[in-house]
Amino acid sequence: MKDSDKILLDNQLCFALYSTSLAMTQLYKEHLDKLGLTYTQYTILLILFEKDGITLKEIADKLGQKSGSLTPVIKRMEAEEILIRQRGVEDDRQLNILLTEKGQKLREDILVISECVAESCGISVDKLIDLRSQLTELRENLKQKTLAQK
Template identity: 45%
Template sequence: MIRRVAQRNTELNSFHRVRGSDMSADKSPLHLQAADCDSLLLDNQLCFALYSTSLMMTKVYKPLLQALGLTYPQYLAMMVLWEQDGLTVGDVSTRLLTDPGSLTPLLKRLEGEGFISRTRSKEDERVVLLHLTEQGRALQHKALSVPGCILSSSGLTMDTLRELQARLLDLRGHLQQSL
């Protein structure tokens, strides 16, 4: 364990160190040459790799979801309800790592399309419960082909996809802990 931590610290230090530069008081950062700043190249940024991949994923999903009458955020909300019907808006927003206020307009549109119903809790009027309608349940069967299409478009094997997903979830967990 100690060896792993030491190796990680060494990797982090070398990642954050500007290659070949001496940041002493007599050398201003303004005098650094572009070749010395590899760590600042856009394509070397993990955040950009994640961001641009997310954009591409959304573009691949778009025609698949249009055929279902859903946007990508609506699809995510429906998946949460397909996993467990009868959740509150707060439950869904927690699961999607989003703000309940930004979720409300999306849920109203899903209700307008006939996929869900929204009702106030009898115990607490502030709480809104979400339930799938028959049409919303039927949509789940139509959506069954979507993950396979995404896997095919990714060019990955199922094992590689699962490994990548596990690493991304691990990264997300570490980032949440750092906040």
């Protein structure tokens, strides 16, 4: 690759990741709007389907965000009766997040969305799994690099 080609937008890994992420989020938005959910709410639900009753901090860590940035989203989900916030018994600074019955019922709708999105990708399930593994490895490498620089 010529030096002049190295700075072309379409040759940048960061742009390929950014534009793909944007396209993926827009695809999810089409489906999530029907449920009245945002993409962030969707990711919180996925975490709670995996392990209900975890702390806000655990959810934030899993999403790579700060608890404070998720608090308004969690409060909105509580107002919509999708989940409840519950103070820890032993430590009242700890905030546990639990799905309500309404939140649990969203599991089937979410499963359908996941299947629709996978189908929309237009590549085989094996390739999707491999791509996800590669992206996870890249993310972890970048996290380690960021931690090493601090």
